[in-house]
Amino acid sequence: MAVIVITGGTAGVGKATALHFAKAGFDVGIIARDEESLHSTEDELRRFGVNACAVHADVADSKAIVDAANEIATRLGAIDVWVNNAMAAVLAPFRTMTPEEFRRVTEVTYLGYVNGTRAALELMVPRDRGVIIQVGSALAYRSIPLQSAYCGAKAAIRGFSDAVRTELMHENSRVEISMVQMPGLNTPQFEWARNKFAWAMRPVPPVFEPEVAASAIFKVAQKPVRELWVGSSTIQSIVGQFFFPGFLDRLVVKKAWEGQMTDSLNAEDRQDYLDRPVNDVHKIHGTFSAEAKNRAARVTSGLPGNVLLGSLAVGALVIARRLITRKK
Template sequence: MPVAMITGAGAGVGRATAVEFARAGYDVALLSRDADRLEQAAQAVRSFGVRALAMPADVADAAAVDDAAQRTVRELGSLDVWVNVAMATVFAPVEKLSPEEIERGTRVTYLGQVHGMMAALRHMRSVNRGVIVNVGSSLAYRSIPLQSVYCGAKAAVRAFTDSLRSELYHDGLSIRLTLVDLPAVNTPQFDWARNRMGKKARPVAPVFQPEVAARAILFAAEHDRREVWVGFSTVKTILANSLIPGLLDRYLAKAGYSGQLSEEPSAADAPGNLFEPVAGDYGAHGRFGQEAQSASLQLITERHRAAFLGLAGILATLGAASLLRRR
């Protein structure tokens, strides 16, 4: 039975991903900071008849991540897929950030993925097989205001991933590295991320359920894709930034604040999970279930790319034949 390691598995996309891999028949190693929440996720994994190994750890601690990888191989027998999901952020303009907040968010969201890649590779190189899935974001391509820490870290993940992929090709290794870029997702991060704005944060619409992200991550692990873009909003964001970045700068200066803030006030003493986990019964979902989409048409076309390309080719051929007949 294949084994997958999921970081950030205690809640949000990580938890949904752990369940998705269990449903697909993987034994699952789970890594996150909050031990109680992680054990709840492990119980959900075990309900599918597979093994679960819960390991409380902070991905910012490289030694702890490496220990988790070694324990996974020792207790579950292998390490076939490693998925880097863990993240932490702050909702605030740069002028209100402290150096400590920037460093911590970068250590978790960027270096946490680096630590995961390095730990996975120490095992995967020895057996010359395995898949590493890094979870990116459309915001790695198009940064937005109030999320400089997150956007900067995700852009760094993308750059590091590209460098490492070339090195794997150079070394002739049968280890695959892929990046899944996500849209806005309905997770608890908008309730527990550190917030300096005085209003509760919200994802920029359209919003997707975490299961959409989880299915994309599993697909990326099992299919040969360099990158997987999830949602038409991700596609539009990435393409628009390549064409009109200056115009987007000015548009986001006007719309980027209101699009990320609700009208609900945020308590000055609201807990934030940047340095310590926030206690509570958080699962995969946040508070935006009523507007969150449970499927992505774009992802369906990505999963069945060959069929859609074939259909497009047939339609193009029929169209060309029709034009020729008219002549």
């Protein structure tokens, strides 16, 4: 039976993905910080008749993640798929963030992926097989205001993954690294992220359910690609950034700043997960189910280039035909 490991596997996209793979018959290992949610999610996974292994660890601790990977491999068997998903965010203008807050977001959201990738490679490379999936975001290409640390981390993950992928190619390794770039998702992220505004915040619309992300991750696990872009908003943001970065800068000044604000004030007892886990049983969905979409367009990162090459080829044929006609 195949084995998958998911960091941040007790809430949001991580938990949705864990359940999706369990339904498909995978044994599932999950890594997270909250003990209660780890045990709860582990029980849910076992109801599908699969084996599950929950390990308490902070992805920012490289040794802890290596130890967690080894524990899961010992209990479940060789790891076939590793999904780096754990993240943290601070919702605030950059100048209001402390160095410690920025560092913590980077340690979890970027270095957590580095640590997870290292742990996975230590187990996969000797066997010469396995798939590492980096859960990314359209923000890896097109940054927005009020999430500077998170955007920086997502962009860093893309650069890091591209470098490691080429190293594996140089070694003729069959271990593959894929990145799945996500749109705004209806997860608890905006309820738990540190928020320095008085107002509650939200993902920039359109919003998709976490199951959309889980389905995309499952697709890539079955048939790895370099990158998969999920959602029309993701596709438009990435392609638009290639061609009109200055225009998008001006567009997001208003759309992404005000678009992340709600009309509700934060609760006085609001907790955030930056330094410690939130003390409740984690959930998959956020508070935007009424507007969240259940389906999304998906394209691989090679499609725009293929379309361009195809257009150039068609154009060349048209020109060649005209030249031949003129000679006649």
